[in-house]
Amino acid sequence: MRGDPSDTEVVARVLGGDREAFGLLIRRYETGLLRFATRMLGSRDVAADAVAESLVRAYRHLASCRDPSRLRTWLYRIVANRCKSYLARRDVADVPLEEAPPVADVTDNEAALERAEQLALVARALAQLAPDQREAFVLKHVEGLSYQEMADVTGERIPTLKMRVHRAREALLQVLEDHA
Template sequence: MIQKGALLLDDPGQAALVRRCQDGDAEAFRALVEAYKNALFGVAFLMTRDRGMAEDAIQEALVQIWKHLPSLRDPARIKSWMMRIVVNEVNQQLRKKRVPSLPIEAADIPCDDDPVENRIISAERRRKIQEALSGLPREQREAIVLRFYSDLSVPEIAAATGAREGTIKSRLHRALENLNEALQNEGLEAEA
């Protein structure tokens, strides 16, 4: 069963869909892209803080995904595999063009995962959280985005970034401490 915004990892149809993609089925690839497009774009946007650059990175990543999909051995790892390609493409884009540090505008980020939370959190609180996130070093921001926006596990983040699990745990720990400190400085308490 395909869910809006993402495929279920334990879905028996996912492996068949990935295999169809690997066999060159363009319709299956469209379904796969449709299932993950918001998560892929969200990661690219939160990492670049630039809509145009995120769109370019996603476009290039999708070409790479299509091209290299036949080499994917484990269909259950499709999400982390796709995220790795997006992260690599974003990092390549960032190396090509240095982006000035701008606050993230969440209103432009499609998010199907938690529409209730988006309605509850005040615009001011969201703005402060986004500023704190934007202030993190790139590796910490990347880890936070992949963990909490894309809901990847530590092993999946390690696979997506090419870093060790211990390094990812350390980045997440430091990032959460830095975010908590920044939010406390803004008079906001971190939510449990």
């Protein structure tokens, strides 16, 4: 049985006129892109808008993707730029915190509640970071990109990205220790 087609194959199909094949790429990458945008923007709804707009943009400019085998980083780059545009327009302090602990339910056990509180704490700390540090940390530790892939996404040099990740780790650790 033949496995899933590669990104290069799907891109070739789309560019050849098979528009519906683009749905395969959406299903393949939307989870990661949404997670990344949500961490960058602090709101799932805003992130969904940003990613949807980015995917439409990606489709319309698919022919300009020079290396379809690296489609994933190309898509992250489009979403990252969309997030930066949004953040540049928005008040810096206006970072919604949707990761507040969920309302306790009788079925929630103590471990789940503690986990939710920890997540809210980390999300809040992440929201406090400068956008470039937040971007670097999320790409590295949440999306699992290599520094080279991060450089492809952001257009920054690897030493710069390392410095941002280091600063972000220090800031997050500080918050975690303050609340330990």
